[in-house]
Amino acid sequence: MPKVYVKTYGCQMNERDSEQVSQMFEERGYTVTRDESDADVILINTCSVRDQAEQKALGKMGMIKRRGDPLLITGFMGCMAQSRGEELIKKSGVDLVVGTQKYHRVVDHVDTIIRTREEREMDDLRRAIVDVDEEEASQNTIRDHQLTEKQATAFVSIMQGCNMKCTFCIVPYTRGSERGRPIPEIVEECRRLADRGVREVTLLGQIVNLYGRHEFPKVAGKSPFVQLLEALHEVEGIDRIRFTSPHPVGYKDDLIEAFTYLPKLASHVHFPMQSGSDRILKAMHRPYKAAKFEDLVAKIRSARPDMAITTDIIVGFPGEAEAEYQETREVVERVGFDNAFVFRYSKRRATPAAEMEDALQVPERVKEERNQDLLALVNQIALPRYDAHVGKQVEILCEGYSKRNRNRLMGRTSQNRIVVFEGDFHRHTGQLFHVQIEESQHFTLYGNAQVLA
Numbered sequence: 119m120p121k122v123y124v125k126t127y128g129c130q131m132n133e134r135d136s137e138q139v140s141q142m143f144e145e146r147g148y149t150v151t152r153d154e155s156d157a158d159v160i161l162i163n164t165c166s167v168r169d170q171a172e173q174k175a176l177g178k179m180g181m182i183k184r185r186g187d188p189l190l191i192t193g194f195m196g197c198m199a200q201s202r203g204e205e206l207i208k209k210s211g212v213d214l215v216v217g218t219q220k221y222h223r224v225v226d227h228v229d230t231i232i233r234t235r236e237e238r239e240m241d242d243l244r245r246a247i248v249d250v251d252e253e254e255a256s257q258n259t260i261r262d263h264q265l266t267e268k269q270a271t272a273f274v275s276i277m278q279g280c281n282m283k284c285t286f287c288i289v290p291y292t293r294g295s296e297r298g299r300p301i302p303e304i305v306e307e308c309r310r311l312a313d314r315g316v317r318e319v320t321l322l323g324q325i326v327n328l329y330g331r332h333e334f335p336k337v338a339g340k341s342p343f344v345q346l347l348e349a350l351h352e353v354e355g356i357d358r359i360r361f362t363s364p365h366p367v368g369y370k371d372d373l374i375e376a377f378t379y380l381p382k383l384a385s386h387v388h389f390p391m392q393s394g395s396d397r398i399l400k401a402m403h404r405p406y407k408a409a410k411f412e413d414l415v416a417k418i419r420s421a422r423p424d425m426a427i428t429t430d431i432i433v434g435f436p437g438e439a440e441a442e443y444q445e446t447r448e449v450v451e452r453v454g455f456d457n458a459f460v461f462r463y464s465k466r467r468a469t470p471a472a473e474m475e476d477a478l479q480v481p482e483r484v485k486e487e488r489n490q491d492l493l494a495l496v497n498q499i500a501l502p503r504y505d506a507h508v509g510k511q512v513e514i515l516c517e518g519y520s521k522r523n524r525n526r527l528m529g530r531t532s533q534n535r536i537v538v539f540e541g542d543f544h545r546h547t548g549q550l551f552h553v554q555i556e557e558s559q560h561f562t563l564y565g566n567a568q569v570l571a
């Protein structure tokens with residue numbers, strides 16, 4: 119059977135979708151290879167959140183096509199495939215373009231292309247397939263996993279789409295409207311993961327804490343998301359539950375309260391602020407003010423005092439004046455995030471912010487200065503918190519080999535801090551235990567060889 123290579127750009131959601139597609143190929147008898155040069159089918163799962171990600175995917179496909187292999191089947195999947203559709207056939211000469219609601223159809227399409235070629239229908243040799251329509255219930259098809267040896271953590275996609283329409287974001291146009299999966303199906307998926315040794319799940323959704331708000335009713339004042347967390351908390355074998363990415367407006371009292379009585383919920387929330395200026399938040403179509411955001415942080419910290427809070431911030435949004443950037447800086451100082459992803463605003467086509475007048479666009483030099491300044495501030499606040507772990511013990515879930523050094527293992531604390539230490543892959547992977555911290559280096563903690571029981 120043909121060999122398939124799947125390359126993924128972008129977020130955890132894309133990683134998860136690629137895993138599902140790979141699993142479906144294997145079920146159909148294909149071999150999924152990690153060696154691109156050995157593949158008969160090369161698919162690129164694309165991201166549209168930043169222009170750079172699109173350019174990378176296009177550049178990669180350009181390199182593949184330049185090999186000039188007439189038998190190689192190529193295709194794009196994901197957000198860029200959804201937003202550009204047919205255009206990609208003309209631009210890159212691929213055989214297949216599959217949108218975000220059609221991942222489960224990819225194998226059928228590749229089968230069709232292979233069959234058509236085998237039948238030597240010369241006209242069809244040049245006929246590409248574009249499948250970017252909406253499909254009801256497509257969110258329920260992302261549910262199978264390809265686990266590696268002793269895999270301890272897994273992503274679980276609980277919903278697709280987003281209705282918020284932040285003016286800088288292309289997601290509502292590439293992923294469609296919010297659609298949640300039924301709670302029993304998600305619980306069953308997590309049970310199966312636990313049976314296979316997974317101990318931590320990260321629930322994925324573009325607006326994860328507003329999961330199910332259109333489909334499922336509140337019960338006893340609890341949102342569908344809190345009902346889901348409670349149900350997952352009962353799954354034996356799952357010891358930690360994380361979720362990403364939430365929206366500040368989804369942090370209602372019931373969810374904050376859940377951190378007080380669901381100990382399996384990890385002590386880390388990613389809490390995207392985007393800006394500390396009320397005027398910019400309004401222009402971004404983010405329906406909260408900076409003061410409300412700070413109130414929520416205080417509530418979350420009072421529910422779980424050891425909570426680590428990380429965020430996303432965009433600098434240089436159209437019209438962002440220096441004084442407004444300074445407001446963001448001040449909120450960052452007051453909140454004291456444990457880390458932040460700082461992005462320079464970049465235009466995404468077909469988004470409202472991209473239509474804003476050119477005169478409002480902030481020069482690249484200014485964006486870069488704000489980016490560097492904010493990163494320095496975040497580091498100044500967050501790194502001493504890492505340093506404070508030196509000489510102490512922390513509990514980690516060991517995930518396996520360190521990515522940078524296979525002579526060491528790595529794990530994460532409940533606060534999502536990475537800990538690297540020397541240990542035994544077979545003995546420690548998938549276990550929760552304490553490590554004595556000896557050193558802290560730029561958002562990584564290092565423990566000694568002595569792992570404590």
Ligand code: SF4
Nearest residue numbers: 280282283284287289
């Ligand atoms: S909530 Fe997130 S995914 Fe939805 S539009 Fe805003 S930034 Fe994009």
